[in-house]
Amino acid sequence: MIALEHLYCRAGDFQLADINLSIAAGQYGVLMGPTGCGKTTLLEMMCGLRHPDQGRVFINGNDVTALPPGHRGIGYVPQDAALFPTMPVAEQIGFALRVRRRPADEIRARVETLAAQLSLTHLLHRLPQDLSGGERQRVALGRSLAAQPSVLLLDEPLSALDESTREEMAALLRQTQRRHALTVLHVTHSRQEAARLADTLFRLEAGRVQETPLTALQGG
Amino acid sequence: MSDAAKPRRFTLFWATLALVTTLYVGFILALLFATAGHSSPEQFIAALRSPEIQRAIQLSLATCTAAAMLSLLLAVPIGYLLARGRFWGKPLVEALLDLPIVLPPMVVGLCLLIFFQTPIGRALETVVPFTYTVYGVVLAQCVIGTALAVRTMRGTFEHIPERPEQVAMTLGCTRAEAVWRVTLPAARSGMFAAASVAWARSLGEFGPILVFAGATRMKTEVLPTTIWLELSIGNLGAAVAVSLLMMVLAVLVLVAVRCVGQRP
Numbered sequence: 305m306i307a308l309e310h311l312y313c314r315a316g317d318f319q320l321a322d323i324n325l326s327i328a329a330g331q332y333g334v335l336m337g338p339t340g341c342g343k344t345t346l347l348e349m350m351c352g353l354r355h356p357d358q359g360r361v362f363i364n365g366n367d368v369t370a371l372p373p374g375h376r377g378i379g380y381v382p383q384d385a386a387l388f389p390t391m392p393v394a395e396q397i398g399f400a401l402r403v404r405r406r407p408a409d410e411i412r413a414r415v416e417t418l419a420a421q422l423s424l425t426h427l428l429h430r431l432p433q434d435l436s437g438g439e440r441q442r443v444a445l446g447r448s449l450a451a452q453p454s455v456l457l458l459d460e461p462l463s464a465l466d467e468s469t470r471e472e473m474a475a476l477l478r479q480t481q482r483r484h485a486l487t488v489l490h491v492t493h494s495r496q497e498a499a500r501l502a503d504t505l506f507r508l509e510a511g512r513v514q515e516t517p518l519t520a521l522q523g524g
Numbered sequence: 525m526s527d528a529a530k531p532r533r534f535t536l537f538w539a540t541l542a543l544v545t546t547l548y549v550g551f552i553l554a555l556l557f558a559t560a561g562h563s564s565p566e567q568f569i570a571a572l573r574s575p576e577i578q579r580a581i582q583l584s585l586a587t588c589t590a591a592a593m594l595s596l597l598l599a600v601p602i603g604y605l606l607a608r609g610r611f612w613g614k615p616l617v618e619a620l621l622d623l624p625i626v627l628p629p630m631v632v633g634l635c636l637l638i639f640f641q642t643p644i645g646r647a648l649e650t651v652v653p654f655t656y657t658v659y660g661v662v663l664a665q666c667v668i669g670t671a672l673a674v675r676t677m678r679g680t681f682e683h684i685p686e687r688p689e690q691v692a693m694t695l696g697c698t699r700a701e702a703v704w705r706v707t708l709p710a711a712r713s714g715m716f717a718a719a720s721v722a723w724a725r726s727l728g729e730f731g732p733i734l735v736f737a738g739a740t741r742m743k744t745e746v747l748p749t750t751i752w753l754e755l756s757i758g759n760l761g762a763a764v765a766v767s768l769l770m771m772v773l774a775v776l777v778l779v780a781v782r783c784v785g786q787r788p
Contacts, residue, residue: 376694378694386690387688388692390712403701450695
């Protein structure tokens, strides 16, 4: 479950004011809004990469506002994947477990399982520079899932993909969300993506978030 | 062949650029060949066999390497702070860090000499004696080498996106761990370049060493000091031979930096 309560943040040219948002456990939330309206800033506050001026962030009912990013139980897939430039795919996926000093057998098993689920098994030894856009997004997804977070934040994960890859990736996101019982917040400005994936829809406009009925995606 | 790798049409514009480049590179080559032509292989070998010059070569290589390592140790954290940090007074800090590059080298040496006459300087000298010692040679080389290494490391960190580091933090790293595990491995070629630039600059350092560490044969004599000492006694052959040696070392370092920098 994700909940934001009265969140305020001033960043650059815009201000997020009194942001309230709630996504029930196991739901796929989609946040839409024009470019530059603060969607990424909102995700950064949820991850702990940016501190809100006011307000609180709850994950599964716990107030995580003061917790460092790695202690929030959140998986984060940023725009353009932001893979670690010098690590092969297997090391990227096992990264969170290595940081937690888990045994090598456990890391190997988890990497193999996630790689199989995300069709990455044949790419485990490749470096990011040798991957296509869709492959990079799948690696970023696998990397975010290794530590078994309950919440997944996706920042425009399909925007840089071609149409056929986007379809495959959207299906994979839905499948992954169900398989891992994740609560997801997916940021996009594509109506098609939102219509295809959303259980709950939010709009961020003029610094405020509003829950919007899914029917708003039909037509125009 | 990618678009970037395709040869361009040889228009007047490119011909002009090629001409300017050729003239200037030709001038540098002329300097090198003129210097090389001024010495014979026999003179070169005789100079290299001199115990004083051998000692100066050893000392130069050792002090430059120590100074480059120290410069890198300082340049990595300072460069990271300048690239990622936002703080009050940053332009002033940047200006102070660049100061050793801008100041006349003799002034740097004089500042070092005066600083080690102050109470703080004297207290430091009770731990490590710098004035007129080999440690002083390393410190004088390090002051200017660090300024150049900081510039290189800052540029390196500015070109490495911060987002992967932030992702590492969401995966359980502290900021320091994220830098260690993600950013520093990506900065390897920049670190090599920074150390090499500091090394090459240290090799040519003369003014601050002369003022602060002296020019004592077999003690604080490095290669630029040798050239100055040999010239001062009219031994042009030995001075040219050592100059040639320094040119070879400088070219080797610069080529190594270019090769590592272009590695994918």
